Amino acid sequence: MERNLREHFEQAVSDDPGFALGDLAQAAMVEGGQIRRNRRTRLAVPAVAAGVVAVIGAVAGLNLLPEPAEPQATIAAAMMPVSAPSCQEKPVETGATDAAVFLGHGTTDRQRTRLLATLEDDPRIAAVAFESREEAYQKFRIRWAKDPDFLAAVDVGSFPESIRLRLKTPEQYTAFRSEYVTADGVNSIVGRRCSADAPVGGTL
Amino acid sequence: MTETGIATPAGVLTGWSASRRRAKAARDEEFTAFVESAGTRLRRTAYLMCRDWHLAQDLTQHTFAKMYAVWGRIRTGTNLEAYSRRVLMNAVFDQNRRRSGSEIVLGELPDRPDGTPPATPELRVDLAEALARLTVEDRAVLVLRHAEDHSVESAAAILGLSTSAVKMRNARALSRLRALLGDDFTGP
Incomplete structure (x- = not known):
């Protein structure tokens, strides 16, 4: 019976149309790379805590907004990510525990992939999380849900992508920053000083 | 903010990328060899599960993609054939659950x-x-x-x-x- 069944199975696949296995490998590597990136995205970035009041002034003046939008100053400030409650209110130049690496709007997929990979391998970095435009936009919508004027003034394309990360020791932040701020695809880097329970990157 | 501030990577970054590129090339070569040796059988197994060569192709690609995503972890010390069957069967079961409303x-x-x-x-x-x-x-x-x-x-x-x-x-x-x-x- 076993043998007979085996023959049936062989017959069942006898019309195999065939496929170039090299192409299959290529396609799998592309899709697999995407799975890895998505996994990184899910790494951290907890939801905005209910009831947390946005501290607009804390980040005003950082000037991270995309060029063509030219929104009013108040909207520009409202679009800035907000320091997490367990971080100091204002960004710091030195001694940061966490950082947000904002990508330029013209950053290519290749630049983004390379940057993420390099950061993940950097021995000074403890944790990495990616925040897409969509995520940044959704957070903005949650934060300003009661203010339709703000919501109407921006769309998802106005928000930058960013990579949120935590350093192993704050002493390494200055060297880290100067090294990466000129990297391909990076627009700016904002450091924050947080306690260990803050979300990676130090912003909500 | 402007886009003009983007310059070439610092020296350290370049070093990192170069060694990463070499490691990736070696990993991709090893993975491709695995797909070439295991792909046909896996695709036929997928076909027996779904009776559709196109779907079998998709399921096989998806299985290999999931393995590629964790290749560094599984490439040694794992029974790759059994692992690939497990990933494939889970993909088939998922597919089946999604379609259960409109059963074939x-x-x-x-x-x-x-x-x-x-x-x-x-x-x-x-x-x-x-x-x-x-x-x-x-x-x-x-x-x-x-x-x-x-x-x-x-x-x-x-x-x-x-x-x-x-x-x-x-x-x-x-x-x-x-x-x-x-x-x-x-x-x-």
């Missing part, structure tokens, strides 16, 4: 819960069609045990079932298959 309707052969063979030769079905009439779990057991020659223990590990559950499903699925295939299915 197959031909005119009536279900015969009593297991009596079809009365006339016209109603006879081939193996792929007969397999499609089993539950997806029973199908998986038959394919792993009889098309791929996995042991009961190996099939149990792949499917996350006990060995007795595999034996029971196997016996039940075989008798159902016998009924569906009628005279074509000789043997004890």
Whole structure:
């Protein structure tokens, strides 16, 4: 019976149309790379805590907004990510525990992939999380849900992508920053000083 | 803010990327060799599970993609063949769950819960069609045990079932298959 069944199975696949296995490998590597990136995205970035009041002034003046939008100053400030409650209110130049690496709007997929990979391998970095435009936009919508004027003034394309990360020791932040701020695809880097329970990157 | 502030990477970054590129090239080569050696069998197994070569192709690609995503972790010390079957079967089960609302309707052969063979030769079905009439779990057991020659223990590990559950499903699925295939299915 076993043998007979085996023959049936062989017959069942006898019309195999065939496929170039090299192409299959290529396609799998592309899709697999995407799975890895998505996994990184899910790494951290907890939801905005209910009831947390946005501290607009804390980040005003950082000037991270995309060029063509030219929104009013108040909207520009409202679009800035907000320091997490367990971080100091204002960004710091030195001694940061966490950082947000904002990508330029013209950053290519290749630049983004390379940057993420390099950061993940950097021995000074403890944790990495990616925040897409969509995520940044959704957070903005949650934060300003009661203010339709703000919501109407921006769309998802106005928000930058960013990579949120935590350093192993704050002493390494200055060297880290100067090294990466000129990297391909990076627009700016904002450091924050947080306690260990803050979300990676130090912003909500 | 402008885009003009983007310059070439600092020296350290360049070093990192170069060594990463070399490591990636070696990893990709190893992975490609694995796909080339294992791809055809995996795709045929997928076909036996879904009876559609295009879907089998997609399921196979997806299985390899998931393996590529964790290649560094599984490339040594893991039974890659068993691992690939497990990923594939999970993908098939997922697919099956998603489609369960619109279950595949197959031909005119009536279900015969009593297991009596079809009365006339016209109603006879081939193996792929007969397999499609089993539950997806029973199908998986038959394919792993009889098309791929996995042991009961190996099939149990792949499917996350006990060995007795595999034996029971196997016996039940075989008798159902016998009924569906009628005279074509000789043997004890």
